[in-house]
Amino acid sequence: MRPLLHSWIKCTLKWIIWQCGLKIIQLKSDNLTILETPVTEQAFLEQLHELNNKINAVKEQAFRETTACADVADVLDKLKAKAVAKIREFILQKVYSFRKPMTNYQIPQNALLKYRFFYQFLLGHERAVAKEVRDEYMETMSKIYLSYFKSYTSRLMKVQYEEVAEKDDLMGVEDTAKKDILVVFSGPSLRNRNTVFTLGNRGSVIGAAELEGPIIVPHSAQKSDVRVSGWALHSSSSKHMNAYVSDCYDSIAIFLCIHIVLRFKAIMAKRNVPAIDKYWDTLLEMLWPRFEHILELNIQSIQNTDPQKLGFLDTRPHYITRRYAEFSSAIVSINQTFPHDRTLTLLGQLQTEVENFVLRVAAEFSSRKEQLIFLINNYDMMLGVLMERAVEESKEVEGFQQLLNARTQEFIEELLAPGFGGMIAFVKEAEALAERGQMERLRGDEARVTQLVRGFAATWKSAVEALSQDVMRSFTNFKNGTTIIQGALTQLIQYYHRFHKVMALAPLKALPVRSELINIHHLMVEVKKHKPNF
Numbered sequence: 161m162r163p164l165l166h167s168w169i170k171c172t173l174k175w176i177i178w179q180c181g182l183k184i185i186q187l188k189s190d191n192l193t194i195l196e197t198p199v200t201e202q203a204f205l206e207q208l209h210e211l212n213n214k215i216n217a218v219k220e221q222a223f224r225e226t227t228a229c230a231d232v233a234d235v236l237d238k239l240k241a242k243a244v245a246k247i248r249e250f251i252l253q254k255v256y257s258f259r260k261p262m263t264n265y266q267i268p269q270n271a272l273l274k275y276r277f278f279y280q281f282l283l284g285h286e287r288a289v290a291k292e293v294r295d296e297y298m299e300t301m302s303k304i305y306l307s308y309f310k311s312y313t314s315r316l317m318k319v320q321y322e323e324v325a326e327k328d329d330l331m332g333v334e335d336t337a338k339k340d341i342l343v344v345f346s347g348p349s350l351r352n353r354n355t356v357f358t359l360g361n362r363g364s365v366i367g368a369a370e371l372e373g374p375i376i377v378p379h380s381a382q383k384s385d386v387r388v389s390g391w392a393l394h395s396s397s398s399k400h401m402n403a404y405v406s407d408c409y410d411s412i413a414i415f416l417c418i419h420i421v422l423r424f425k426a427i428m429a430k431r432n433v434p435a436i437d438k439y440w441d442t443l444l445e446m447l448w449p450r451f452e453h454i455l456e457l458n459i460q461s462i463q464n465t466d467p468q469k470l471g472f473l474d475t476r477p478h479y480i481t482r483r484y485a486e487f488s489s490a491i492v493s494i495n496q497t498f499p500h501d502r503t504l505t506l507l508g509q510l511q512t513e514v515e516n517f518v519l520r521v522a523a524e525f526s527s528r529k530e531q532l533i534f535l536i537n538n539y540d541m542m543l544g545v546l547m548e549r550a551v552e553e554s555k556e557v558e559g560f561q562q563l564l565n566a567r568t569q570e571f572i573e574e575l576l577a578p579g580f581g582g583m584i585a586f587v588k589e590a591e592a593l594a595e596r597g598q599m600e601r602l603r604g605d606e607a608r609v610t611q612l613v614r615g616f617a618a619t620w621k622s623a624v625e626a627l628s629q630d631v632m633r634s635f636t637n638f639k640n641g642t643t644i645i646q647g648a649l650t651q652l653i654q655y656y657h658r659f660h661k662v663m664a665l666a667p668l669k670a671l672p673v674r675s676e677l678i679n680i681h682h683l684m685v686e687v688k689k690h691k692p693n694f
Contacts, residue, residue, distance in 0.1 A: 332461030359490035579623025
């Protein structure tokens with residue numbers, strides 16, 4: 161009777177367990193694997209998965225409050241506690257091994273990936289232990305990364321150029337032989353140094369190739385004697401950005417750093433990585449005010465520049481306007497991808513101060529002709545540099561183009577005055593009288609008209625030759641000089657054509673000297689022979 165009762169009880173218990181959805185739970189010798197097997201064995205991982213499934217199954221059925229479920233849950237809790245203890249000890253030992261000096265932490269770090277389920281198990285069943293493990297890992301790796309980046313940054317600074325922009329390296333500061341920031345620096349340590357106000361090859365750092373390219377390796381750079389600027393160091397490490405920015409006076413370098421950040425931010429957004437958005441924003445909050453401050457210092461330096469203290473002046477492009485042209489073209493070209501209104505406003509203020517400065521310097525020349533030559537040379541130089549990088553529709557290009565055209569037209573009038581001033585004045589006077597119907601007032605000017613007609617015929621070729629030579633001596637840009645000569649010759653033909661029209665009006669049309677006028681078409685053919693070809 162007793163064996164039958166024992167058999168019935170056993171069957172009933174199995175049926176109850178099955179009814180609870182726990183028929184997969186069989187506390188047999190396999191469960192001892194959790195207790196005896198090292199965590200690195202595959203068998204431990206397999207039994208951990210099985211234990212995880214059983215615990216989850218018990219939790220699902222726990223609301224029924226069956227005795228069988230409660231009995232099984234007690235056993236599973238003990239197994240879980242043992243598994244958690246073994247996993248915790250294993251992971252913490254691995255993490256602590258990272259702290260040994262000269263350890264290549266990447267190898268054990270990658271090895272931990274094979275045991276990622278261990279952390280998932282802790283997170284699901286023992287969150288306090290999971291947090292402990294996570295905190296230890298983060299603290300350890302933070303210290304390791306901090307140590308590595310401190311060492312990397314200190315070595316990186318050794319490949320930075322020895323001379324960097326200082327507080328006196330402003331656009332309006334007088335050029336000196338001791339420190340000329342617009343010419344190639346002498347000395348082996350500075351032979352590749354970019355100037356403060358030029359972009360040079362620095363712009364390549366925000367290109368796709370270098371933006372996502374390999375970082376700078378300090379010992380390799382030192383071995384090959386490569387020197388870099390602050391903007392390049394930032395692209396490799398931004399840990400000490402605050403210290404660098406607070407003492408930096410290179411506005412192009414700061415602006416490049418800003419656009420490196422903006423591009424990295426765009427890359428992270430494209431890859432759906434928002435975790436470091438706050439980091440990028442912090443950097444921008446640090447960089448933008450410094451860039452604006454340096455730009456305002458440059459604007460103030462030009463505003464305070466006294467032309468009388470600049471020493472000897474000539475009509476060639478001034479080094480301050482060259483600095484401005486290089487700087488403005490650099491900022492405009494960089495700013496095209498991520499336009500910034502405040503930057504455009506400051507550039508507008510800078511342009512205004514430069515235009516005023518050019519006018520102040522021009523006023524130092526005694527003759528209007530020299531003033532115009534200086535203005536044209538500077539406007540032409542600035543326009544040429546800007547057009548190399550900026551789009552033709554930019555505000556800067558359009559503004560200087562208008563100034564150049566106006567001063568060029570005025571200079572052409574000055575250029576024609578020595579050889580043809582008498583004829584030009586007579587044409588303007590006669591046209592004004594004809595418009596008012598007072599041509600009779602010229603009836604007594606036969607001698608004057610005769611002298612103008614014969615004088616032009618006798619001297620125009622030599623006057624044009626002298627004009628051409630004068631222009632080519634005055635302007636540093638041969639192309640611009642050629643344009644001015646062609647404009648002057650065109651203007652001369654137009655004035656002579658108007659002279660013909662005036663001579664055809666009464667009472668001048670009756671003068672015998674009218675037959676001595678040069679045929680306008682013949683004059684055009686002859687003038688073309690004097691146009692320079694480059």
